[in-house]
Amino acid sequence: MQITFSEPKMPTSGTLVVGAFEENALTPVAKAVDERLGGALTRAMKAASFTGKARQTAELLAPAGSKLDRVLAIGLGKPDALGPLTVEKAGGAIYAKLSKVEGPVAVTVDGAAKTGMSAAEIAAHMAFGLRLRSYRFDKYRTRMKKEDKPRLKKVNFGVKGSGAAKRAYQPLDRIGDGVFFTRDLASEPANILYPASFSKEVKALTKLGVKVEVLGEKQLEKLGMGSLLGVGLGSRRETQLVVMQWNGALKSKKSKPIAFVGKGVTFDTGGISIKPGNGMWDMKWDMGGAGVVSGLMKALAGRKAKANVIGILGLVENMPDGNAQRPGDIVTSMSGQTIEVLNTDAEGRLVLADALWYTQDRFKPQFMVNLATLTGAIVVALGHVHGGLFSNDDELARRLEAAGKAVDEPVWRFPLHAEYDKALDSPIADMKNISTAGGAGGITAAQFLKRFVNDVPWAHLDIAGMTWSTKDKPTAPKGATAFGVRMLERLVADHYEG
Ligand code: BES
Ligand code: MN
Ligand code: ZN
Numbered sequence: 001m002q003i004t005f006s007e008p009k010m011p012t013s014g015t016l017v018v019g020a021f022e023e024n025a026l027t028p029v030a031k032a033v034d035e036r037l038g039g040a041l042t043r044a045m046k047a048a049s050f051t052g053k054a055r056q057t058a059e060l061l062a063p064a065g066s067k068l069d070r071v072l073a074i075g076l077g078k079p080d081a082l083g084p085l086t087v088e089k090a091g092g093a094i095y096a097k098l099s100k101v102e103g104p105v106a107v108t109v110d111g112a113a114k115t116g117m118s119a120a121e122i123a124a125h126m127a128f129g130l131r132l133r134s135y136r137f138d139k140y141r142t143r144m145k146k147e148d149k150p151r152l153k154k155v156n157f158g159v160k161g162s163g164a165a166k167r168a169y170q171p172l173d174r175i176g177d178g179v180f181f182t183r184d185l186a187s188e189p190a191n192i193l194y195p196a197s198f199s200k201e202v203k204a205l206t207k208l209g210v211k212v213e214v215l216g217e218k219q220l221e222k223l224g225m226g227s228l229l230g231v232g233l234g235s236r237r238e239t240q241l242v243v244m245q246w247n248g249a250l251k252s253k254k255s256k257p258i259a260f261v262g263k264g265v266t267f268d269t270g271g272i273s274i275k276p277g278n279g280m281w282d283m284k285w286d287m288g289g290a291g292v293v294s295g296l297m298k299a300l301a302g303r304k305a306k307a308n309v310i311g312i313l314g315l316v317e318n319m320p321d322g323n324a325q326r327p328g329d330i331v332t333s334m335s336g337q338t339i340e341v342l343n344t345d346a347e348g349r350l351v352l353a354d355a356l357w358y359t360q361d362r363f364k365p366q367f368m369v370n371l372a373t374l375t376g377a378i379v380v381a382l383g384h385v386h387g388g389l390f391s392n393d394d395e396l397a398r399r400l401e402a403a404g405k406a407v408d409e410p411v412w413r414f415p416l417h418a419e420y421d422k423a424l425d426s427p428i429a430d431m432k433n434i435s436t437a438g439g440a441g442g443i444t445a446a447q448f449l450k451r452f453v454n455d456v457p458w459a460h461l462d463i464a465g466m467t468w469s470t471k472d473k474p475t476a477p478k479g480a481t482a483f484g485v486r487m488l489e490r491l492v493a494d495h496y497e498g
Contacts, residue, residue: 001131001134001152003155003157003169004154004156005157005163006156006157006159008108008109011106011158012066012067013067013068014068014069014105015071015101015104015106016033016068016072016106017072017074017094018074019108019109020045020076021052021075021076021078022075022078022079023051025079028110029108030073030108037063037066038065040064041060044073045058050073054089055075055092055474058072059072059073060072060073069101072097074093079115080115082116083116084121085406085408087117087125088126088128088129088474089474090126091125091127091128091131091132091133092133092474092475094107094126095129095131095133095134099134099151100147101151105155106155107126107157107158108158108159109123109126109157109158119161119165120167123159123165123168123169124165124166124168127157127172128169128172128176130155133477135180135183135476135479136150137187137479170303175299175302175485175486175489178296178297178298178482178485179486181294181295181298182292182294182480182484182485183291183476185201185290186284186285186288186291186482187480190283190284193284193287194267195237195240195266195315195316196238198240198287198290199212199214199242199315202297208298209248210244210246210298210301210311211244213243214241215240216238217229217232219241220240220354223354223358224336225241225333225358226331226334226354227351227354228241228316228353231265231347231350232316232317233321233325234271234272234319234321234322234323234324234325235319235321236319239316240315241313242313243312244294244310245308245309245311246308246309246311248301248306248307249306249307249497256365256366257309257366258309258310258366258367258496259310259365260292260309260310260312261289261314261352261356261359261370261371262287262288262289262293262311262370263286263288263348263372264290264315265283265347265348265351265373266284266316267283267318268283268286268318269319269320271318271325272320272326273343273344274320275345285373285480286348288468289461290313290315291480292482293311293313295485296311296485297309297311299489300489300492305493306497307496307497309492312355314355316351318345318347324344326344328342333357334358335451335454338429339430339433340426340431341432342432342433343433346433348374348445349433349449352370352372356368356452357453360453360454365456366496367458368458369396369458369459369460369488370461371461371463372462373464374442374445374460374464375442375462376464377440377441377442378462378464379464381442382465383465386465386466387463387466388412388414388442388460388462388463388465389414389459389460389461390414390416390449390450390460391413391416391459392416392450392453393457395457396457396458396459399494401413403487403488407487407489407490409487411487414442415443416446420435420444421447421450423435423436423437423447424447431448433448446460446462461484466483467480467481468481
């Protein structure tokens with residue numbers, strides 16, 4: 001998709017997109033177009049029962065007296081409710097409507113006076129939403145019919161002050177690169193994306209100035225990561241830990257880094273506690289947390305964020321095999337704490353236990369945020385609307401809640417409590433990897449992680465219900481969503497830069 005910005009000019013061919021606010025308040029450009037077409041646009045809007053509600057559309061085809069193929073009116077909702085999010089979603093709606101359209105598309109942006117956003121900002125965010133919605137993962141579809149492929153290739157935004165729009169779009173475009181990277185990683189099947197191929201993809205971030213280290217099994221053994229390594233015992237693929245560092249903070253600011261840690265189970269069969277066959281294919285995206293951390297690093301490095309950021313990935317495949325760990329096995333984690341593995345399908349926490357301990361031990365970060373497709377229980381509790389948030393630090397939790405809200409990646413905070421923690425005590429080791437008390441599966445998983453953060457400010461995001469969508473969303477087609485990338489990018493931008 002090629003997205004450009006230029007000074008407004010009435011196009012003479014292709015598709016023209018104009019905005020309209022609720023109760024049919026045409027923007028000035030839309031009004032001018034309507035007049036030029038003898039009122040045909042307002043007639044088309046009326047015929048389509050278009051009232052300007054957010055994301056509504058009305059189409060006028062081949063209008064007489066012009067060489068245009070089409071005029072599309074896009075609803076922008078109430079002017080005082082207009083913000084970056086509504087504009088991004090409108091951009092997404094434009095893409096959804098026009099993805100099969102051939103020929104150039106020109107979007108005119110104006111009418112920003114009453115809205116609190118400049119025309120340049122509106123154009124940039126509309127373009128951002130349009131790009132996010134245009135994501136595709138077609139690389140394995142070799143026989144796709146031409147009519148099934150998107151044909152929309154070029155979109156120009158006509159806006160006064162197009163230079164400012166272009167500048168405002170620049171960092172958003174880099175965030176889009178991060179989101180697409182995450183979606184690509186989550187979409188890849190597990191025969192293609194396994195720990196070593198995952199880390200190879202991440203190595204490419206070196207070009208953006210990210211320092212990337214890959215630790216293999218030998219090094220992980222030396223570090224004492226028996227918890228992470230235990231998960232990979234049944235796999236032919238090497239278990240790896242990836243360490244990314246982006247050092248973008250001003251040299252004068254010698255602040256401690258911030259750290260993001262992702263669960264990267266490239267496939268989760270459940271191991272010896274094997275999962276049922278139906279739906280198991282979804283476990284190719286059990287690396288969703290690691291995918292978000294990778295995309296986040298790409299976004300931050302891409303836009304040269306002024307912050308020192310660590311990204312850690314625990315990469316492993318959970319397979320049943322003659323070498324696989326068994327229910328009841330006891331492993332020793334890097335922290336020294338022993339874990340009785342009662343259920344080999346509760347493997348994400350085993351991965352994160354060592355990854356979190358390693359992160360705080362080596363980097364002494366200001367905080368750690370981990371992301372994981374950790375529990376089915378969080379999906380029972382929150383469905384596909386909120387991610388689960390757990391934290392030992394109220395300020396960090398509040399900042400995450402606010403960042404999530406701002407970019408429409410909402411999270412809902414759950415409690416931590418000694419009573420839940422108790423349910424993890426084992427009669428034979430320091431803890432067991434599942435609670436046998438029943439209930440509160442999302443919380444007991446979080447309590448397990450908390451035992452490995454060494455009291456560093458920490459938050460855990462359980463994104464099991466948000467990583468994959470079976471429905472199209474305004475700025476994400478169905479499939480991998482990259483939920484989390486934008487929230488954490490926003491968290492960094494709002495509090496940890498400069
Ligand atoms: N990867 C799964 C959690 C999951 C479920 C992610 C559905 C995405 C969609 C995780 O490793 C798992 O198997 N969790 C178990 C834990 C249980 C054994 C305590 C679960 O939730 O059933
Ligand atoms: Mn599992
Ligand atoms: Zn898992």
